[in-house]
Amino acid sequence: MEYEHVAALRKVHPAWKLLRADNAALILCFLGEVFADGNRGSVPAPELEAALDEFLYQINDPQNPDYPKSAKDYLADWADGSAGFLRRFYPLEDEVLHYEVTPAFEKAYSWVRSLGKREFVGTQSRLETVVEMLRSIVRGTETSPEKRLEDLKAQREAINAQIAAVEAGELEFMDETKIRELYQQIGITARELLSDFRQVEENFREQYRTNREHIVSSVGKSQKEVLDDLVRSRSEINQTDEGKSFGAFWKFSLSASSQEELRDLLAKVSALSAVDTDRRLLAIPNDWAEAADRTQRAVRKMSEQLRRFLDDWLRFKNRRVLDLANSITANALKMRDNPPEIGMYIDIPGIAISLPFERPLYQKPAQTSVDSQGITEGELPDDEALFNQMFVDQMRLLDNLRQVIPPRASAELEDILEVYPIEQGVEEVLGYMTLDDDALEIEIEAEETRIQVKTNEGDLKTLKMPKVKVTRK
Incomplete structure (x- = not known):
C-alpha cells in the first residue's frame, strides 16, 4: 500500500471515520445488533428511533449520561453525508423515512468482530480449500484433452479405491479437530456472504446514479440513442463478474431442491457431537434468501425509478418540441394578415433548365437479321468440373x-x-x-x-x- 493512499483513506473512508468516532462503541453495538445480527434490510425511522432510545436508556447513567443527545439526533448524525454510516431514504410509494446501514459500516463491524479471540485458529482446512480452488482453476482451463482424461482417470481410480475400502468394511472418519475447524470456517464464510450483499446492492445503486447522470447530461442525443445506451448499460451490468455471480446465487436461492439439500446438510453437521452448534447458522439459508431477495427488490425498484425518471425526461423533451411548434404556429398566425414584403430568398448555385427542343428526335431501331440456315452440331463443353465440386461441412x-x-x-x-x-x-x-x-x-x-x-x-x-x-x- 502507498502512504498517500492510506492517508487519504484515513480522512475520507466512512469505515475509518467510524472507528475513530467518540461514540464508535454505541454505533457498532446498536447498528450491528439491529442490522447485521438481525439481518435487517431497511428499518422505518420511528421503529429505529424507539429501539435506539431504549438502548440508550439501558447503557446511560441517569446522573451523568455518556450519550446526552436524543435518538433522533444520533441517527441524523450517523446518516449525515460527512459520516456515511447510515443511509436514509424514502422507499418507492412510501411516505415514511427509512434507514439502512452502508457497506462501510459492514466492513468496520466485521473487522471489530474479528478482533475477538477464537477458540482455536485452524489452518489445515483453509490450506486444503486454497489447494482445491487452484486445482479447480487448472482443471477448468486445461486445453489438452489427454491431460484432462488423465486427471479424470486419476479421480476415478481414487473413487474406486474408496468404494473398495468401504465394501471391505474399512471406514475412514474425520477427526473432531478438523470437524470443528471446518465448521468454524463455514460460519465465517456464511457471515461474510451476508455482509457482501450490501456491497453488491451499493454497486448496483452506484450504476443507477450513473445512468441518471447520463440521461441528464445527454445533450444533443436523440431519444433512441439514450435508450440504446441505457439498455446496453443494463446488459453490461448483467454480464459483469459481479452480475453473473449474483445471478447464479439468485438461481440457487430459487431452487427448492438446493435449499432443501443445504438445510439437510446443516442439520446433519449440527447434530454431530464434536460441533458446538451455532443456532444462527441453522437459519443461514433463510438469511441468504432474504438478503438476496432484498438485493433483487432493490435492483427492481431502482429500475422502476429509472424508468419513471426517463419517462419524465422524455415528456419534458416532447413538451419542449411542442412549445417550439406552437410558437412557430402563433408567429405564422400573426403574420398571416400582414405578410412581409421581402419574402424568402434561397441561394442556389444554378437552376437546371431542360427545353423540349433540345431533346433528340426519335430514331427507329435497326433490325438485326438472323440466318438460321446451315446450323451444324457443335461439341458439348466439358461438364466434369461441375460434378467435382467439393463441399466442406x-x-x-x-x-x-x-x-x-x-x-x-x-x-x-x-x-x-x-x-x-x-x-x-x-x-x-x-x-x-x-x-x-x-x-x-x-x-x-x-x-x-x-x-x-x-x-x-x-x-x-x-x-x-x-x-x-x-x-x-
Whole structure:
C-alpha cells in the first residue's frame, strides 16, 4: 500500500471515520445488533428511533449520561453525508423515512468482530480449500484433452479405491479437530456472504446514479440513442463478474431442491457431537434468501425509478418540441394578415433548365437479321468440373473445435489439426479460417507455419500459411 493512499483513506473512508468516532462503541453495538445480527434490510425511522432510545436508556447513567443527545439526533448524525454510516431514504410509494446501514459500516463491524479471540485458529482446512480452488482453476482451463482424461482417470481410480475400502468394511472418519475447524470456517464464510450483499446492492445503486447522470447530461442525443445506451448499460451490468455471480446465487436461492439439500446438510453437521452448534447458522439459508431477495427488490425498484425518471425526461423533451411548434404556429398566425414584403430568398448555385427542343428526335431501331440456315452440331463443353465440386461441412468443423477447445480458452489451428487431421485438402483448411460463429474468434497472426495436407489425389504436400489462433468465448 502507498502512504498517500492510506492517508487519504484515513480522512475520507466512512469505515475509518467510524472507528475513530467518540461514540464508535454505541454505533457498532446498536447498528450491528439491529442490522447485521438481525439481518435487517431497511428499518422505518420511528421503529429505529424507539429501539435506539431504549438502548440508550439501558447503557446511560441517569446522573451523568455518556450519550446526552436524543435518538433522533444520533441517527441524523450517523446518516449525515460527512459520516456515511447510515443511509436514509424514502422507499418507492412510501411516505415514511427509512434507514439502512452502508457497506462501510459492514466492513468496520466485521473487522471489530474479528478482533475477538477464537477458540482455536485452524489452518489445515483453509490450506486444503486454497489447494482445491487452484486445482479447480487448472482443471477448468486445461486445453489438452489427454491431460484432462488423465486427471479424470486419476479421480476415478481414487473413487474406486474408496468404494473398495468401504465394501471391505474399512471406514475412514474425520477427526473432531478438523470437524470443528471446518465448521468454524463455514460460519465465517456464511457471515461474510451476508455482509457482501450490501456491497453488491451499493454497486448496483452506484450504476443507477450513473445512468441518471447520463440521461441528464445527454445533450444533443436523440431519444433512441439514450435508450440504446441505457439498455446496453443494463446488459453490461448483467454480464459483469459481479452480475453473473449474483445471478447464479439468485438461481440457487430459487431452487427448492438446493435449499432443501443445504438445510439437510446443516442439520446433519449440527447434530454431530464434536460441533458446538451455532443456532444462527441453522437459519443461514433463510438469511441468504432474504438478503438476496432484498438485493433483487432493490435492483427492481431502482429500475422502476429509472424508468419513471426517463419517462419524465422524455415528456419534458416532447413538451419542449411542442412549445417550439406552437410558437412557430402563433408567429405564422400573426403574420398571416400582414405578410412581409421581402419574402424568402434561397441561394442556389444554378437552376437546371431542360427545353423540349433540345431533346433528340426519335430514331427507329435497326433490325438485326438472323440466318438460321446451315446450323451444324457443335461439341458439348466439358461438364466434369461441375460434378467435382467439393463441399466442406462447416458444422463438422465447429463440432471439432468445440470438442478440442473448452469455453474461454484458445488453441492454435495446427494443434487442432493434429487431433482432427485434414480430410478434404486445402479447402478444409480454408473452411476453418472462414468459420463465422458468434462463440468463436478466428485470429490470423503474422507469424508463418507449415502443415502437412493431403490433396484430393492422395498426395501429401506441405502448406505454408500464417498461424491461426482460435478462441472460444
